[in-house]
Amino acid sequence: MQPTFYSSRILLPVRPWFIAVSLFVALLLNFLPTSAWPWMPDWVALVLIFWSIREPRRVGMGIAFLLGLIMDVADASLLGQHTLAYVLVSYAAASISRRILWFPLGQQALHVLPLLLIVQAVQFIVRAMPGIVLPGLSYFIGPFVGAALWVPLTFALLLPQYQPVERDDNRPI
Amino acid sequence: MDHQPPPFFKRGPAPLAQLSFYAMLSIALLFVDSRFQTLELLRQGVSLFTHPAQQAAHAPVDFLKNSADYFSSLSRLEDENTRLRRAQLSNAETILRTQQLEAENERLRKLLDVRNRQKVNGRVAQIIYAARDPFSRRVIVDKGQQDKISAGQPVVDDAGIIGQVTRVFPFVSEITLITDKDQAVPVQILRTGQRSVVFGLGNGQLELRYLPANADVQNGDTLVTSGLDGIFPRGLPVARVVHIERDTSYSFARIFCAPMAGVENFGEIMVLDRHEAMQIPEQLKTPAATGNPVAKPGAKRRLKKD
Numbered sequence: 001m002q003p004t005f006y007s008s009r010i011l012l013p014v015r016p017w018f019i020a021v022s023l024f025v026a027l028l029l030n031f032l033p034t035s036a037w038p039w040m041p042d043w044v045a046l047v048l049i050f051w052s053i054r055e056p057r058r059v060g061m062g063i064a065f066l067l068g069l070i071m072d073v074a075d076a077s078l079l080g081q082h083t084l085a086y087v088l089v090s091y092a093a094a095s096i097s098r099r100i101l102w103f104p105l106g107q108q109a110l111h112v113l114p115l116l117l118i119v120q121a122v123q124f125i126v127r128a129m130p131g132i133v134l135p136g137l138s139y140f141i142g143p144f145v146g147a148a149l150w151v152p153l154t155f156a157l158l159l160p161q162y163q164p165v166e167r168d169d170n171r172p173i
Numbered sequence: 174m175d176h177q178p179p180p181f182f183k184r185g186p187a188p189l190a191q192l193s194f195y196a197m198l199s200i201a202l203l204f205v206d207s208r209f210q211t212l213e214l215l216r217q218g219v220s221l222f223t224h225p226a227q228q229a230a231h232a233p234v235d236f237l238k239n240s241a242d243y244f245s246s247l248s249r250l251e252d253e254n255t256r257l258r259r260a261q262l263s264n265a266e267t268i269l270r271t272q273q274l275e276a277e278n279e280r281l282r283k284l285l286d287v288r289n290r291q292k293v294n295g296r297v298a299q300i301i302y303a304a305r306d307p308f309s310r311r312v313i314v315d316k317g318q319q320d321k322i323s324a325g326q327p328v329v330d331d332a333g334i335i336g337q338v339t340r341v342f343p344f345v346s347e348i349t350l351i352t353d354k355d356q357a358v359p360v361q362i363l364r365t366g367q368r369s370v371v372f373g374l375g376n377g378q379l380e381l382r383y384l385p386a387n388a389d390v391q392n393g394d395t396l397v398t399s400g401l402d403g404i405f406p407r408g409l410p411v412a413r414v415v416h417i418e419r420d421t422s423y424s425f426a427r428i429f430c431a432p433m434a435g436v437e438n439f440g441e442i443m444v445l446d447r448h449e450a451m452q453i454p455e456q457l458k459t460p461a462a463t464g465n466p467v468a469k470p471g472a473k474r475r476l477k478k479d
Binding site: 027029030031033034035057060061064065068069073074076078079081083084087088091095126127139 | 184188191192195196198199200201202203204205206207212215216219220222223226227229230231234302303304305306307308309311313340347
């Protein structure tokens with residue numbers, strides 16, 4: 001068994017299509033009819049933060065803007081509500097990307113929590129401008145659920161990159 | 174002049190520049206979308222991608238639900254069938270009498286030379302899902318521009334008014350429920366005929382506003398549409414008064430109502446056709462007759478624009 005997740009070994013380069021597929025799956029998860037469960041995490045924000053931290057050169061604010069636009073239309077919310085939140089959080093994630101990866105996964109999750117809270121808070125402020133509608137406290141539970149998902153998410157999304165270069169490396173004799 | 178060496182690697186614009194560009198763009202979008210309704214084309218364009226994806230995401234959920242229905246016990250369906258048949262029988266007499274009353278009413282109205290009540294047609298649609306936006310109460314139904322739905326049409330179910338079509342996409346349309354924050358419906362109290370406007374509170378309840386503290390309102394009063402807005406046809410049930418707070422320090426009573434229709438339920442609904450608003454009498458149309466310019470007939474319609 002190779003040491004994998006806690007090692008500092010060099011990862012395989014990420015494949016661009018895997019990033020695209022993971023973001024698309026996150027969109028599909030957000031499209032599920034979960035309006036009855038406000039504590040569901042914002043999957044798109046979570047995966048966007050992941051790639052903004054891991055691959056800040058590939059996934060930047062442009063992609064965040066596009067994803068935000070898609071979510072705005074899908075959610076029937078104000079245009080610009082998700083885009084603003086995602087662009088801000090993508091910038092914040094990219095700016096801490098050099099530092100956060102030095103921490104163990106649990107502490108990384110603690111770094112991700114404020115980012116996810118920013119996503120909710122920005123949308124809350126945007127919607128609170130014309131007249132305040134309180135969405136209930138459960139609206140802010142989603143970020144905590146999302147931060148708790150950081151560890152399994154890292155395992156899942158880095159799986160393709162943890163494959164050994166040579167197929168024989170992991171093979172029993 | 175400070176001089177910067179050329180960069181080794183091409184990295185595009187600096188992150189802060191990108192951030193300010195995209196943030197400005199988002200804020201501009203927000204402003205334009207909330208103040209002017211000019212971005213519908215962009216919305217419809219993006220919806221051509223999102224709606225198929227949403228349908229795809231709903232497919233497994235629907236499949237699970239349908240298979241559960243499929244295996245639901247025969248006896249339950251039989252029960253439901255007998256119950257519905259009984260209900261139909263008990264309603265049949267009322268319906269027959271209603272038809273007769275309607276005919277009689279029409280004849281009497283003709284005798285009295287009163288304008289005929291318009292018949293309203295509609296088309297049945299199905300609610301697909303509720304919008305995920307936690308700040309508003311909206312649902313998406315499976316009829317859109319293809320079925321000639323247009324924004325502003327009233328939407329009812331078997332018990333009363335549900336809401337109003339606010340956005341139309343090629344294949345689906347979006348309905349703002351009457352319980353949405355500040356969604357207004359002009360109503361009158363069935364018992365007294367008092368007219369007012371009922372507003373959504375955003376938490377599943379409605380509030381009847383602008384009635385004086387000593388107004389004749391009781392718990393259990395039924396509110397029906399008054400038809401003054403030219404959007405909702407007259408006489409459809411909207412809500413029932415459930416709680417009244419009369420505080421003498423305020424000039425208005427706070428009257429809370431619960432919607433009659435299954436507003437938060439999923440199921441079949443009916444999108445009513447637009448009916449023509451009452452025309453302004455000819456004498457009023459010429460400004461010279463009254464001496465002051467008359468408001469345009471369309472001005473009142475925008476009562477609910479959010």
